[in-house]
Amino acid sequence: MSTATLTEAPVPTLSLADRLNAVLQNQGERTLGLLDRCDSCSQHAQAEFTFLLPQNDGTVTESEIMLCGFHTRAHVAAIMERNPVGVWIEPSILWKIKGVEVPKQEHAKSGDGLTDA
Numbered sequence: 001m002s003t004a005t006l007t008e009a010p011v012p013t014l015s016l017a018d019r020l021n022a023v024l025q026n027q028g029e030r031t032l033g034l035l036d037r038c039d040s041c042s043q044h045a046q047a048e049f050t051f052l053l054p055q056n057d058g059t060v061t062e063s064e065i066m067l068c069g070f071h072t073r074a075h076v077a078a079i080m081e082r083n084p085v086g087v088w089i090e091p092s093i094l095w096k097i098k099g100v101e102v103p104k105q106e107h108a109k110s111g112d113g114l115t116d117a
């Protein structure tokens, strides 16, 4: 008689910061414009999450959630747990989240600012 083990190999779980760092490293250019607004308030959208929603007829519908910086930080942990198929986040809004590596803003100007050189 064999004793089959019920324990499976542990699924590697990434921390929220690790997942967000992966998103920031792999996402493309910003596509959100000034007309894209937060779904929870009237602020400009700073993040977009895409989910696949199974419908009653067996098809799958793609649906987006857009959030401002405030509502992204408020809900990003719960949203990422639900495995969105698409994520785009403005990097600068994540600087308050511990462990997230936000790229430095480029404020340095080339030249002396007086000439085109």
Ligand SMILES: [Zn+2]
Pocket (backbone or CB within 6 Å): 038, 039, 040, 041, 042, 043, 067, 068, 069, 070, 071
């Ligand atoms: Zn909002």
